[in-house]
Amino acid sequence: MIRPNIAAMQGYVPGEQPQAGKFIKLNTNENPYDPSPSVLRVVREFSADSLRRYPDPTAAAFRTCAGDILGIPPDWILCGNGSDDILTIATRTFVGEGEHLRTAYPSYILYKTLADIQGASTETVDFDEQWHLPESFLRPAPGLKLVFLANPNSPSGSCLAPDVVEHIARQLDCPLLVDEAYVDFAETNCLQLVRRCDNVLVSRTLSKSYALAGLRFGYVVARPAVIEQLQKVKDSYNCDAISIAAATAAIADQAWLRTTTARICATRSRAAEQLSQLGLCVQPSQANFLWCTHPSKSLRAVYEALKNQRILVRYMAYDRWPEGIRITVGTDDQMDACVGALRDILAGPM
Numbered sequence: 274m275i276r277p278n279i280a281a282m283q284g285y286v287p288g289e290q291p292q293a294g295k296f297i298k299l300n301t302n303e304n305p306y307d308p309s310p311s312v313l314r315v316v317r318e319f320s321a322d323s324l325r326r327y328p329d330p331t332a333a334a335f336r337t338c339a340g341d342i343l344g345i346p347p348d349w350i351l352c353g354n355g356s357d358d359i360l361t362i363a364t365r366t367f368v369g370e371g372e373h374l375r376t377a378y379p380s381y382i383l384y385k386t387l388a389d390i391q392g393a394s395t396e397t398v399d400f401d402e403q404w405h406l407p408e409s410f411l412r413p414a415p416g417l418k419l420v421f422l423a424n425p426n427s428p429s430g431s432c433l434a435p436d437v438v439e440h441i442a443r444q445l446d447c448p449l450l451v452d453e454a455y456v457d458f459a460e461t462n463c464l465q466l467v468r469r470c471d472n473v474l475v476s477r478t479l480s481k482s483y484a485l486a487g488l489r490f491g492y493v494v495a496r497p498a499v500i501e502q503l504q505k506v507k508d509s510y511n512c513d514a515i516s517i518a519a520a521t522a523a524i525a526d527q528a529w530l531r532t533t534t535a536r537i538c539a540t541r542s543r544a545a546e547q548l549s550q551l552g553l554c555v556q557p558s559q560a561n562f563l564w565c566t567h568p569s570k571s572l573r574a575v576y577e578a579l580k581n582q583r584i585l586v587r588y589m590a591y592d593r594w595p596e597g598i599r600i601t602v603g604t605d606d607q608m609d610a611c612v613g614a615l616r617d618i619l620a621g622p623m
């Protein structure tokens with residue numbers, strides 16, 4: 274009864290979500306700080322009447338507010354139930370059965386899952402050791418209908434400059450979706466490319482920098498002609514009323530965003546320095562996590578040892594790539610605990 278492509282696929286496995294309070298949780302790039310107080314106020318004061326009615330199908334309140342802040346008209350924005358919903362909508366809009374999409378490797382694993390569901394194939398192009406992309410990433414190909422680029426990338430935290438991304442977009446003859454889930458922790462962004470290149474879409478999420486992973490809200494910026502097509506594919510009420518109201522309050526509080534992201538970036542520099550001193554190779558990061566490899570120790574064993582001490586990080590073993598752990602940047606105290614535990618673990622026999 275099951276479509277063969279569904280039966281054959283692995284399915285995306287999200288990072289572990291253990292019971293609250295038991296672990297220092299540095300495995301899924303959540304923000305360690307509470308969201309803006311104005312978000313909590315909106316959620317607390319939400320009216321029965323607004324729950325009784327269907328939500329605005331286009332989340333106009335959010336689009337207007339975000340448009341003002343980003344300097345783009347609201348009809349260039351489409352909202353989603355998390356940015357994963359945006360990625361799903363884009364895949365369903367652009368890629369048909371038997372066609373393919375392209376992603377860099379290693380990167381966000383969900384892209385392949387979306388292709389699998391669609392009955393499409395995934396072509397991966399490996400990053401080089403400096404986390405740059407070879408020419409083959411920009412080459413048009415028959416049946417290639419969509420290219421995903423996480424920028425900043427996960428697990429590396431590396432970020433391609435906007436002029437490099439523009440060069441990629443101009444060589445391709447299909448849409449390029451720049452997934453900017455971590456962009457608020459980066460020095461640059463590609464939002465202006467949406468105006469400059471008609472095949473660029475930029476997606477963002479409130480899950481990481483706005484500390485709202487539980488809320489589920491993301492959006493994509495693209496030309497109105499593209500938004501109009503994406504709109505046909507999304508669920509009619511893909512964003513619920515509470516999330517629209519809360520997301521609008523969140524993006525309106527840019528002072529909160531600046532303070533919180535600056536704090537996380539400061540902790541990131543400090544932690545990167547300390548982790549390097551322990552002998553880990555720490556990739557310079559423009560995101561809220563640090564990708565660490567080690568010249569000789571087994572990082573799977575290190576991950577397990579950390580977990581035994583109730584510190585949860587993400588262990589990753591990609592084909593053709595050294596294994597590593599991705600450590601979310603938490604509070605200074607959480608990072609001190611993590612660095613302290615790693616110091617003992619790495620000093621031991623392993």
Ligand SMILES: *Cc1c(COP(=O)(O)O)cnc(C)c1O
Pocket residue numbers: 354355356357358381423427452454477478479480486489490491
């Ligand atoms: C976390 C993440 C997302 C998805 O975030 P949502 O919670 O679905 O908004 C998208 N892309 C990348 C690269 C991510 O790391």
